[in-house]
Amino acid sequence: MEQNQPNLEHSPFITYVRDEWAELSGNIKVPITREEFEALKGINENISLEEVSKIYLPLSRLLNLYVTEKQSLHRETNQFFQRNHRKVPFVIGIAGSVAVGKSTTARLIQTLLSRWPNHPKVDLVTTDGFLYPNQILKERNLMNRKGFPESYRTGKLIQFLAKIKAGAARVEAPVYSHLYYDVLPSKKQIVDRPDVLIVEGINVLQVGKSKNSRHIPSVFVSDFFDFSIYVDADETDIQRWYVERFMILRETAFKNPNSYFHRYSQLTDEQAVGKATEIWNEINRKNLVENIYPTKNRADLILQKGKDHSVSRIKLRRV
Numbered sequence: 001m002e003q004n005q006p007n008l009e010h011s012p013f014i015t016y017v018r019d020e021w022a023e024l025s026g027n028i029k030v031p032i033t034r035e036e037f038e039a040l041k042g043i044n045e046n047i048s049l050e051e052v053s054k055i056y057l058p059l060s061r062l063l064n065l066y067v068t069e070k071q072s073l074h075r076e077t078n079q080f081f082q083r084n085h086r087k088v089p090f091v092i093g094i095a096g097s098v099a100v101g102k103s104t105t106a107r108l109i110q111t112l113l114s115r116w117p118n119h120p121k122v123d124l125v126t127t128d129g130f131l132y133p134n135q136i137l138k139e140r141n142l143m144n145r146k147g148f149p150e151s152y153r154t155g156k157l158i159q160f161l162a163k164i165k166a167g168a169a170r171v172e173a174p175v176y177s178h179l180y181y182d183v184l185p186s187k188k189q190i191v192d193r194p195d196v197l198i199v200e201g202i203n204v205l206q207v208g209k210s211k212n213s214r215h216i217p218s219v220f221v222s223d224f225f226d227f228s229i230y231v232d233a234d235e236t237d238i239q240r241w242y243v244e245r246f247m248i249l250r251e252t253a254f255k256n257p258n259s260y261f262h263r264y265s266q267l268t269d270e271q272a273v274g275k276a277t278e279i280w281n282e283i284n285r286k287n288l289v290e291n292i293y294p295t296k297n298r299a300d301l302i303l304q305k306g307k308d309h310s311v312s313r314i315k316l317r318r319v
């Protein structure tokens with residue numbers, strides 16, 4: 001899927017294959033014990049110790065370099081201007097398709113990054129909370145466009161990030177529930193001056209105008225990022241992961257009578273695969289092709305996953 005990508009003779013990225021990247025973990029000062037790894041398994045039971053040590057530890061070490069560098073720049077700028085501004089959070093954006101593994105990647109990075117003494121407080125926000133509530137999506141006939149640019153309150157997300165980057169305390173983010181398939185009106189997540197904030201969502205690298213707006217925005221979500229990551233995989237693999245996750249949810253979350261998708265828990269295996277494939281093709285695949293994949297080359301780092309979620313290749317923007 002390489003449409004919409006310019007054919008650059010000189011790539012802005014350096015590519016590392018898995019084993020080259022894994023060697024970068026050589027002098028990491030924060031080793032991980034078996035017990036700590038077992039705790040990480042709470043994030044995703046399919047993750048292996050090998051994957052953590054070969055891919056995510058070097059990645060968190062690299063991110064630690066960027067955060068440390070930014071903190072030092074902040075200190076020196078304060079000295080230069082003879083002021084004493086409080087440091088602002090280092091913001092990392094994580095983009096990619098629905099079901100590619102953004103949440104899992106984000107939570108792994110959150111856990112690993114919080115182990116460094118100079119940035120122990122790492123918060124994570126997903127952009128799902130910035131979707132319009134279902135009531136508004138229904139009024140605008142957008143229920144089949146959930147996840148498309150016009151389904152997000154992008155202005156609200158930008159305001160949220162502007163507050164974070166201004167060093168504000170106790171900034172509120174709206175919260176989305178996958179169980180209710182809607183934004184929770186009475187629930188808020190408080191982000192209180194973390195050292196690092198991870199912002200995960202399919203839309204975080206988008207820059208176009210949404211379909212219902214006549215104006216090209218002057219500020220983009222990614223303007224607030226200090227570093228961004230795109231999680232990539234072959235479309236056929238992502239579709240399979242989407243369907244597999246749907247089948248697991250059918251046996252678990254969908255069984256809950258409060259679940260928006262409770263009716264799907266009654267489907268036969270064959271019907272469930274058909275329904276998941278239909279939602280994938282009609283909504284999430286379309287969104288991937290039209291709005292998400294074209295943002296890939298805007299990231300600072302691209303994680304390319306293979307069939308079993310293991311990362312086969314990493315592309316890092318040259319600095």
Ligand SMILES: Nc1ncnc2c1ncn2[C@@H]1O[C@H](COP(=O)(O)OP(=O)(O)OP(=O)(O)O)[C@@H](O)[C@H]1O
Pocket residue numbers: 044046047096097098099100101102103104105202241244245308309310
């Ligand atoms: N590194 C990994 N190793 C093994 N399985 C994984 C990994 N990352 C994700 N998965 C599996 O892939 C599926 C999708 O992962 P996840 O929920 O993290 O995706 P997502 O991109 O956050 O999705 P969404 O945008 O729909 O919230 C899940 O079933 C998850 O268990």
Ligand SMILES: CC(C)(CO)[C@@H](O)C(=O)NCCC(=O)O
Pocket residue numbers: 098128146147148202279283284
């Ligand atoms: C909330 C989003 C848009 C992104 O996480 C996604 O999970 C979603 O609900 N997509 C709409 C189609 C579907 O139900 O999969």
